[in-house]
Amino acid sequence: MVDDLESYLLSLPDKLREPISDALREQAFRLSDAQRAALQTLEQSPETGAMEASCTVAPGANDLEYIVQAGGDMTTKEVRDGSGQPYDYAEAFEFGTSHQPARPFFWPTYQANKDEIHQAIEDAIGEVLK
Secondary structure, eight states: OHHHHHHHHHHHHHHHHHHHHHHHHHHHHHHHHHHHHHHHHSOOOHHHHHHHHHOEEEEOSSTTOEEEEOOGGGGEEESSTTOOOEEEHHHHHHHOOSSSOOOOOSHHHHHHHHHHHHHHHHHHHHHHHO
8 A cells, every 4th residue: 555655656746747737838828818918908009019929928948837928029129229229118018117107918917817827727736636
């Protein structure tokens, strides 16, 4: 009986890895889609098109890490033509500037969805442990 328990416990990491990875990936894409939808509800401008496209999920360091991101290369331009100084207007959109109010879409969307995201991941773990 002790050998059975030990064998079961040793098998858990392998049994859990794929379902957890699948749940994490699914929830990362769900969050990214929700952030894109949040942008669509905000004032439409040329900037929101590139920001919507920049809402992506990137693989992390291993199969249990997914990075939900927005902004970056697609939304970075010079502060002023010829200045050589990069400026990511997705950050200005999220946090505001001295010239425009904040129109947050990234963090509030995560906050609104985090309980469901956590529950989906817990459910995936629970399925394996049944």
